Amino acid sequence: MPALIDPPDQRMLLDGTLTWLRANASFFDPPQEDELLDVAPEDIRPERSRKAFGELGLALRLAKRCESIAEHDDLRWLSRTWVETARRRRIFFDMRRRIHLVPLLTVACACLAAHGHPVEEAVASLQNVLHRHFIDRSESSAWNKVDLKYYLDLAGVRHEFPSDEMLARTSTLTRLPALPWATNYDWYGLTHLVFHLTDFGRRDLAPLLGGPVDSIREYAGIALAICLARQDWDLTAELLITRLCLGVRGEPLDREAVRALVENQHAEGFMPGREWMASAIPEGDASARFFDVYHPTLLVLFLICSDLALQ
Amino acid sequence: MTTERMAARTAHWLRNLWTTDRPAAPDVLHEMVALAALCAALTEEAEPLAAEVTRGATPLDFTKPELATALVSAVAVLRRGTTSTSSQALDYLQLMDEIVPRPPITSSDVLARAAIDGVADGDEECRLHLDCAQLRTGNENALRALLAEIESKTRFGTRRAIVSEPFPQLLEGAALHALSRYDLSLGMRALRAAAYLGRISPAGAEFIRRAERDDGSFGDLDAALKKIEMSSAPEHTPLRLLLPIAFQSLWTLAELDTAAPFGLVTVLFGAAVPC
Numbered sequence: 391m392p393a394l395i396d397p398p399d400q401r402m403l404l405d406g407t408l409t410w411l412r413a414n415a416s417f418f419d420p421p422q423e424d425e426l427l428d429v430a431p432e433d434i435r436p437e438r439s440r441k442a443f444g445e446l447g448l449a450l451r452l453a454k455r456c457e458s459i460a461e462h463d464d465l466r467w468l469s470r471t472w473v474e475t476a477r478r479r480r481i482f483f484d485m486r487r488r489i490h491l492v493p494l495l496t497v498a499c500a501c502l503a504a505h506g507h508p509v510e511e512a513v514a515s516l517q518n519v520l521h522r523h524f525i526d527r528s529e530s531s532a533w534n535k536v537d538l539k540y541y542l543d544l545a546g547v548r549h550e551f552p553s554d555e556m557l558a559r560t561s562t563l564t565r566l567p568a569l570p571w572a573t574n575y576d577w578y579g580l581t582h583l584v585f586h587l588t589d590f591g592r593r594d595l596a597p598l599l600g601g602p603v604d605s606i607r608e609y610a611g612i613a614l615a616i617c618l619a620r621q622d623w624d625l626t627a628e629l630l631i632t633r634l635c636l637g638v639r640g641e642p643l644d645r646e647a648v649r650a651l652v653e654n655q656h657a658e659g660f661m662p663g664r665e666w667m668a669s670a671i672p673e674g675d676a677s678a679r680f681f682d683v684y685h686p687t688l689l690v691l692f693l694i695c696s697d698l699a700l701q
Numbered sequence: 702m703t704t705e706r707m708a709a710r711t712a713h714w715l716r717n718l719w720t721t722d723r724p725a726a727p728d729v730l731h732e733m734v735a736l737a738a739l740c741a742a743l744t745e746e747a748e749p750l751a752a753e754v755t756r757g758a759t760p761l762d763f764t765k766p767e768l769a770t771a772l773v774s775a776v777a778v779l780r781r782g783t784t785s786t787s788s789q790a791l792d793y794l795q796l797m798d799e800i801v802p803r804p805p806i807t808s809s810d811v812l813a814r815a816a817i818d819g820v821a822d823g824d825e826e827c828r829l830h831l832d833c834a835q836l837r838t839g840n841e842n843a844l845r846a847l848l849a850e851i852e853s854k855t856r857f858g859t860r861r862a863i864v865s866e867p868f869p870q871l872l873e874g875a876a877l878h879a880l881s882r883y884d885l886s887l888g889m890r891a892l893r894a895a896a897y898l899g900r901i902s903p904a905g906a907e908f909i910r911r912a913e914r915d916d917g918s919f920g921d922l923d924a925a926l927k928k929i930e931m932s933s934a935p936e937h938t939p940l941r942l943l944l945p946i947a948f949q950s951l952w953t954l955a956e957l958d959t960a961a962p963f964g965l966v967t968v969l970f971g972a973a974v975p976c
């Protein structure tokens with residue numbers, strides 16, 4: 391299949407993204423997990439620094455699967471730094487009691503394994519937690535279950551989540567919320583369900599749903615057009631990747647969305663987030679800027695990797 | 702519910718207004734006439750109301766309301782009004798005939814010329830070169846300029862438009878974005894413009910249908926109406942808000958109705974007026 395992103399645009403987006411990620415690597419830094427805290431482990435929440443670190447790991451895992459960019463110097467440096475940080479911060483410390491960190495730590499297992507690092511001990515701990523029969527039995531949306539199930543499967547952890555067919559058919563994919571009233575949350579639900587149920591485009595969604603996915607493609611297209619009008623580059627990238635995963639490739643709308651991302655990539659290489667676009671970031675607040683822009687910037691890397699992987 | 706049925710419900714609401722609120726609303730007579738004419742164009746059931754409102758709406762000053770309302774009400778009065786109001790409407794249209802350029806330049810010119818000269822049946826087409834990037838600037842003025850260009854070049858949908866993808870799809874996105882922010886006027890205008898380019902938005906039509914109120918008017922406007930109630934400015938009346946929204950809602954639904962193709966300027970203006 392032809393590439394969605396033309397080579398010159400891909401080079402510009404990739405170089406800018408990796409330059410910015412490398413320059414801001416110090417922000418992707420979770421807490422020192424083996425520091426003793428005056429808080430019950432069961433009450434420790436993921437919080438944004440852990441999420442940013444985990445999401446960088448995911449992006450690097452996907453990049454690792456793309457031969458044509460996997461050897462990029464900045465990518466190798468970022469991967470090495472990410473693995474070192476995971477070890478130095480002892481991210482799996484006390485993980486059997488830190489139940490709210492289970493999803494992120496499952497992702498971390500998958501990321502470390504992708505980089506060839508042993509995770510047997512962490513996987514065994516995860517398995518122990520799953521055997522306690524609450525993680526896969528608690529009330530949560532199909533979206534949350536599909537996300538966690540995907541990474542548990544990658545890590546080889548046994549669980550009792552329903553099948554992908556069952557989760558797909560009870561998810562919002564079968565009854566998408568009407569576009570004018572749909573929220574960002576709804577659209578992140580759509581994109582994550584598609585990412586994981588299709589294994590980032592490697593698997594056909596139609597058999598899971600028991601019917602064609604044309605209406606989901608069309609829905610994601612209109613949502614994409616709305617996000618372009620809103621200048622929401624985070625969801626623009628998410629929906630572009632979603633359409634790639636659903637087999638849409640190089641349609642005029644998607645090419646226009648790529649043009650929007652290319653034109654809006656900041657000179658430093660990051661992709662502006664919602665706060666940045668609303669000029670709501672206090673002058674000189676590097677941390678606020680980082681947490682606004684890192685996610686759309688990582689999504690650009692996701693997009694490039696998805697485009698390369700599905701060609 | 703069909704557009705015809707919704708027009709009948711709106712006509713019912715308008716009849717109640719006409720019966721009970723007319724004395725208190727001399728400043729919205731044009732809006733009432735225009736809405737009655739639109740309802741009658743969409744459902745025969747509303748024709749008696751349109752005739753009654755058009756004949757009873759007096760005094761009228763066509764220079765006061767916004768252009769579309771003035772033109773629609775003037776043509777309606779010419780068709781259904783009394784001798785004296787028809788003469789006022791004709792004076793207004795003759796004045797417009799003198800000042801509006803021929804051929805028309807802006808979308809307002811196009812609307813005015815359509816009302817004065819009528820709209821001929823034809824199979825004309827127009828090619829539009831529209832810049833997709835303008836739809837992702839976040840600039841409402843840029844969007845309004847594009848909408849005016851589409852209205853003008855397509856003669857409000859009476860010329861078949863040739864336009865490159867993905868512009869119509871992006872325009873639908875901009876329209877839904879405006880509706881989701883509850884900018885009804887901009888959102889509905891953008892939906893109509895997308896329809897002129899051949900892009901009908903089922904999601905947009907559904908939004909408008911769901912905005913219908915129990916009484917047949919349109920809009921989830923409790924807070925806006927409360928503000929008007931609390932305002933001391935005499936020109937702020939609920940009907941100044943409700944009547945134009947009802948007109949635009951029905952107009953937009955009609956333009957988006959694939960089962961019964963419409964075209965406001967064709968249906969409401971039709972033949973030339975004897976200027």
